Structures are given as structure tokens and as C-alpha cells.
Amino acid sequence: xxxxxxxxxxxxxxxxxxxxxxKNEITVIDSDYDVLRNLQDRxxxxxxxxxxxHPDVLxxxxxxxxxxxxxxxxxxxxxxxxxxxxxxxxxxxxKIARIRSGQYxxxxxxxxxxxxxxxxxxxxxxxLVTQSIKRLIDYPGALQxxxxxxGKVSLVAVKAYxxxxxxxxxxSALKEHMPNVETRVxxxxxRGRPIRPLGTTVIEADDEVFFIAATKHIRAVMSELQKLESxxxxxxxxxxxxxxxxxxxQLEEKHKVKLIEFNQERAKYLSSNLKKATVxxxxxxxxxLLNEEQVEQTDVFIAVTNDDEANIMSAMLAKRMGxxxxxxxxxxxxxxxxxxxxxxxxxxxPQQATISALLTHVRRGDIVNVYSLRRGAAEAIEAIAHGDxxxxxxxxxAINDIRLPPGTTIxxxxxxxxxxxxHGDTVIEADDxxxxxxxxxxxxxxxxxxFQPSAFFFG
Numbered sequence: 001x002x003x004x005x006x007x008x009x010x011x012x013x014x015x016x017x018x019x020x021x022x023k024n025e026i027t028v029i030d031s032d033y034d035v036l037r038n039l040q041d042r043x044x045x046x047x048x049x050x051x052x053x054h055p056d057v058l059x060x061x062x063x064x065x066x067x068x069x070x071x072x073x074x075x076x077x078x079x080x081x082x083x084x085x086x087x088x089x090x091x092x093x094x095k096i097a098r099i100r101s102g103q104y105x106x107x108x109x110x111x112x113x114x115x116x117x118x119x120x121x122x123x124x125x126x127x128l129v130t131q132s133i134k135r136l137i138d139y140p141g142a143l144q145x146x147x148x149x150x151g152k153v154s155l156v157a158v159k160a161y162x163x164x165x166x167x168x169x170x171x172s173a174l175k176e177h178m179p180n181v182e183t184r185v186x187x188x189x190x191r192g193r194p195i196r197p198l199g200t201t202v203i204e205a206d207d208e209v210f211f212i213a214a215t216k217h218i219r220a221v222m223s224e225l226q227k228l229e230s231x232x233x234x235x236x237x238x239x240x241x242x243x244x245x246x247x248x249x250q251l252e253e254k255h256k257v258k259l260i261e262f263n264q265e266r267a268k269y270l271s272s273n274l275k276k277a278t279v280x281x282x283x284x285x286x287x288x289l290l291n292e293e294q295v296e297q298t299d300v301f302i303a304v305t306n307d308d309e310a311n312i313m314s315a316m317l318a319k320r321m322g323x324x325x326x327x328x329x330x331x332x333x334x335x336x337x338x339x340x341x342x343x344x345x346x347x348x349x350p351q352q353a354t355i356s357a358l359l360t361h362v363r364r365g366d367i368v369n370v371y372s373l374r375r376g377a378a379e380a381i382e383a384i385a386h387g388d389x390x391x392x393x394x395x396x397x398a399i400n401d402i403r404l405p406p407g408t409t410i411x412x413x414x415x416x417x418x419x420x421x422x423h424g425d426t427v428i429e430a431d432d433x434x435x436x437x438x439x440x441x442x443x444x445x446x447x448x449x450x451f452q453p454s455a456f457f458f459g
Contacts, residue, residue, distance in 0.1 A: 002027075008030035011098065012073075137251065164203075184213075258298075299323075
């Protein structure tokens with residue numbers, strides 16, 4: 001596939017890195033030549049210095065025969081204009097734009113529905129991050145929660161702790177502990193390395209366990225791996241931008257929410273627009289303010305300002321002052337591994353959320369959901385099986401008979417409204433939604449081909 005990426009920042013650079021090894025022809029456009037040169041030194045791709053909304057620059061990048069344009073600069077207007085030029089002058093088939101402003105998102109039906117602004121798919125990072133954090137609030141103790149098949153089934157990452165019912169026992173004991181709940185362990189990471197989960201695999205404390213289950217059973221499975229945390233009630237949010245305000249809006253009905261915003265005008269606006277949340281104007285790393293607002297009684301302290309360092313420092317301070325759990329928004333991917341697991345319990349990366357959404361539209365075959373996991377090393381995908389026994393490599397086959405690439409697990413199958421936890425003898429039917437976990441995403445090309453029916457396939 002020939003793909004043009006406009007914008008070589010954190011998102012554009014990470015996306016290029018994800019796609020360049022997958023037999024794609026990638027061209028990256030940016031006005032910062034130094035950033036482009038750094039990308040070209042590391043990756044096998046083409047770079048063009050210039051503005052991605054300029055027709056001559058797009059032509060030089062090969063827009064005349066490109067399959068897709070992905071505009072992910074920091075400017076919504078530049079992204080939309082790049083899509084418009086690609087559509088009008090070069091008839092580029094698929095155009096994706098990162099749109100951050102709530103002003104545009106509020107009118108997306110009128111603006112984008114009839115191709116008045118020809119953007120096929122919009123990616124709104126702030127909305128994606130807000131949804132991700134909300135799921136972590138809904139499932140206390142989870143490190144990551146992603147949903148498939150309209151929320152019917154979930155993949156959850158948890159850390160196994162001493163005291164968990166399954167710790168020290170083989171995975172086969174799950175069925176004995178929960179005879180009425182079906183689940184499948186998709187992957188285990190021990191000291192950062194993946195372990196293939198077998199029935200004889202013994203769970204150890206500190207293992208990072210990814211399991212798949214019907215969403216309604218998630219908390220029951222989590223209780224087997226760690227002492228189940230109580231539901232969060234008191235939440236303190238540092239930062240009243242789009243993410244902070246969106247979280248407060250979603251949480252204020254069922255939680256006691258306090259929000260700290262540094263800008264006085266913004267604080268005043270939020271105070272008048274939020275219904276139940278309490279808004280304070282001040283610095284979230286001010287020890288006196290946190291003390292006055294009883295941070296020690298907070299179940300979760302969530303730092304989501306635009307400043308990584310401010311988020312980390314305020315969360316560390318809150319944890320030392322008694323906050324039970326801390327979540328931090330971190331833009332720089334290099335910081336994620338450095339801070340997570342100490343006084344910062346969970347680091348949330350907007351880049352990974354954005355990349356996941358973009359990959360959903362880039363993957364070949366009928367792949368309807370993609371989640372980038374383990375800082376981009378692994379992926380979870382939802383693919384729809386099409387065709388029949390004569391045209392498909394998966395339809396009509398038992399899972400044991402499907403030639404899955406190394407480190408790939410089929411965790412669940414969703415058939416209409418039924419969630420089927422996958423076993424070796426589970427037979428895939430046409431139109432099934434198949435949930436797969438890839439320990440190594442370099443095999444994604446194999447998985448895509450599995451789910452591409454062909455009139456010339458004969459088993």
C-alpha cells in the first residue's frame with residue numbers, strides 16, 4: 001500500500017515506524033527537515049520537506065497514485081486542507097485526519113458527512129484518551145482495557161499480585177475456580193518478555209496477564225489474579241483541558257470529582273459548565289492546595305495537563321501525600337516505561353491511542369478494531385471472517401487447524417450476540433468477529449492474508 005503521512009511529530013513518526021516494516025511504501029511530509037532526516041536515518045522510507053497542504057509538495061510525494069493520505073500535524077486546519085487538496089487534485093481514495101478541536105467535532109455530521117470536507121475517517125486523540133481512562137476507572141486494578149464487538153468482549157491487562165487466587169497455580173485451574181465463567185489468557189509477560197500461555201503455565205506474582213472474556217465477566221476474572229480493588233469514589237483531576245473536562249463530565253454523576261485548573265478563565269468556564277464536579281483554580285503540584293483538598297482521601301489522582309513533567313511531579317506528590325492510585329498522561333513515549341510502576345501507577349499515552357485508531361483504517365482485510373499494546377510491540381485485533389470453505393483460509397476450520405503465525409492467539413469469537421471463548425475445536429463461521437492477540441506485530445501481514453477471502457483458494 002502506498003501511504004503518505006503528513007506530519008512527522010510523535011504520532012506521524014510512530015505511525016511510520018509501525019507501518020514501514022509491513023510491505024508498505026511510506027512517504028512522510030513535514031516542514032522540519034531535521035525531524036525528517038532523523039526518521040530517514042532510522043527507517044526505510046521517503047521524506048519530503050515542505051507543507052503537506054501544498055499541491056506541489058503532495059505531487060512530489062506521489063499523491064497521484066497514493067492509496068491513502070494520513071494527516072496528523074498539530075493543526076486541524078492543515079490536516080483538513082491536506083485531505084481536501086488530495087481529494088480534489090489527486091483523487092486519493094482514502095483520507096484520514098487528526099481533528100482535535102471540539103468546535104469541529106461538534107459539527108462533524110454537517111461538515112464531513114457529504115464530503116464537503118473530504119475526510120473519510122477522523123481521529124480525535126482527546127476523545128480516545130478520555131474513553132481509555134474512563135475504562136480504567138470502571139475496572140479498578142486494570143492496567144489496560146480494550147473493547148471489541150461493540151463492547152460485548154474485552155481484553156484486559158492486569159498485574160498478578162501475591163494473594164491472588166490463581167498466583168502459584170497453573171492456568172488450567174481457572175476453570176476449577178470459575179466453572180461458570182469462560183475466559184482465555186491471551187498472553188503473559190514475565191519480566192518484560194512474552195510467555196506462551198499453556199494450561200500447565202504457572203502464574204507468578206508480578207506477571208502481566210492479558211485475558212479475554214465477555215465484558216460482563218471481567219471483574220470476576222480479575223479477582224482470580226489480584227485482590228479485587230473497591231470501586232473508585234473520590235477522583236481528583238489535574239488539568240481542565242479537553243481530556244480533563246471530558247473526564248469530569250463523564251464521571252461527575254457517579255463519583256465525587258474535584259478538578260484543578262491553573263488558568264483562571266478556564267476554571268471559571270468549567271465551574272459554570274460542570275454540574276456536580278468541584279473546580280479549583282491553582283497549581284496541581286502545590287502541596288498546600290492538595291493538603292487543603294484532602295488528597296489523602298482520593299481514590300485516583302489523574303494528571304492530564306499538556307506538560308509531561310508537571311503531570312509526573314503532581315502525581316508523585318499526590319501519591320506521597322496519600323492518594324491511593326495515580327494515572328498520568330504522558331506525551332513522550334520514552335517517559336512511559338521510566339515512570340510506570342512506581343509512584344505513577346498507570347501512564348496513559350495519547351500516541352498509542354491515536355496509533356490504534358489509525359491502524360484500524362490501515363490494516364488490510366475486514367479488520368474493524370486494532371489496539372496497539374505493550375508500547376507498540378504487540379497488537380490486539382478484531383477481524384471479520386468472510387467467504388466459505390472454498391474461498392477462506394479460516395471459515396469452516398477449527399482453530400487448531402488454522403495456520404496462525406508464531407505468538408498469535410485467537411482469544412474469542414463473537415457470533416451475532418454470542419461471545420464464544422476460543423478453544424482448539426471452535427469452528428469459525430462466516431461473519432464471525434474473531435479477536436486475536438499478536439505478541440509480535442511483525443506477523444500482522446500473515447493475519448491480514450488469513451482474513452482476505454480469495455476466489456482462488458482451495459484449502
